[in-house]
Amino acid sequence: MTLRPPFLLHCRQLAAQCLLGIGLLTAGAAALADEYAEVQKLQQSGQAAAALARADKYIAANPRDPQMRFIKSGLLSAVGQRAEAEELLTNLTRDYPELPEPWNNLAVLYASQGQLDKAEAALQSALRINPAYATALENLGDVRVRKAGEAYRRARQLDARNARLAPKIDSLQRVLTDGAK
Numbered sequence: 001m002t003l004r005p006p007f008l009l010h011c012r013q014l015a016a017q018c019l020l021g022i023g024l025l026t027a028g029a030a031a032l033a034d035e036y037a038e039v040q041k042l043q044q045s046g047q048a049a050a051a052l053a054r055a056d057k058y059i060a061a062n063p064r065d066p067q068m069r070f071i072k073s074g075l076l077s078a079v080g081q082r083a084e085a086e087e088l089l090t091n092l093t094r095d096y097p098e099l100p101e102p103w104n105n106l107a108v109l110y111a112s113q114g115q116l117d118k119a120e121a122a123l124q125s126a127l128r129i130n131p132a133y134a135t136a137l138e139n140l141g142d143v144r145v146r147k148a149g150e151a152y153r154r155a156r157q158l159d160a161r162n163a164r165l166a167p168k169i170d171s172l173q174r175v176l177t178d179g180a181k
Contacts, residue, residue: 039071048079066096073105082109093125100126104136111143116150119143145175 035058042051055072059065069092076085086109092102103126110119120143126136149172156165 036067036071039068039075043075043078048075051075052079064095066092066099070101070105073102077105077109082113085109098129100129100133100136103129104133104139107136107139107143111139111146116143116147120147142179145172145179148172149176 035054039051039055039058042048042054052072052075055068055075058068059072062068069088073085073088073092076082076088086106089102089106089109092099093106096102103122107119107122107126110116110122120140123136123140123143126133127140130136149169152165152169152172156162156169159165
């Protein structure tokens with residue numbers, strides 16, 4: 001089972017930042033999209049250091065840009081700097097409480113560290129913001145399946161003779177394995 005981060009952040013705030021006029025909005029949005037795409041292209045081509053440097057340069061000039069900060073959190077996570085990614089996502093949840101995506105990605109980080117209660121709470125925050133957020137709902141299901149597996153394994157430790165537990169554990173293991181494919 002792999003929790004899924006969203007591909008792009010919904011940036012209502014980004015539109016507000018760009019509203020300097022219709023002409024500037026069009027040109028500015030295109031330039032921003034190009035910059036986001038360039039950072040992601042660098043990452044996809046294995047140039048994580050260059051992608052982070054470009055993201056940092058952009059953020060230095062646009063410190064409140066939620067989209068690039070979100071992209072940077074994904075870059076940090078991909079290169080193993082999970083604490084820094086977590087901090088960046090936490091700051092995004094404070095600065096833009098109306099965005100569910102940072103909560104979802106925090107949950108992905110928490111779940112990858114085995115912090116399933118924190119992952120579940122973060123996903124519930126994402127779903128309070130957007131109850132129709134399918135990725136967060138899927139991830140919540142995955143977290144709950146993992147928690148159920150942990151509960152069954154713990155029950156088996158306490159009562160090894162309980163014949164009902166083995167099929168449940170096996171069934172959940174198949175779900176987790178199939179979900180990872």
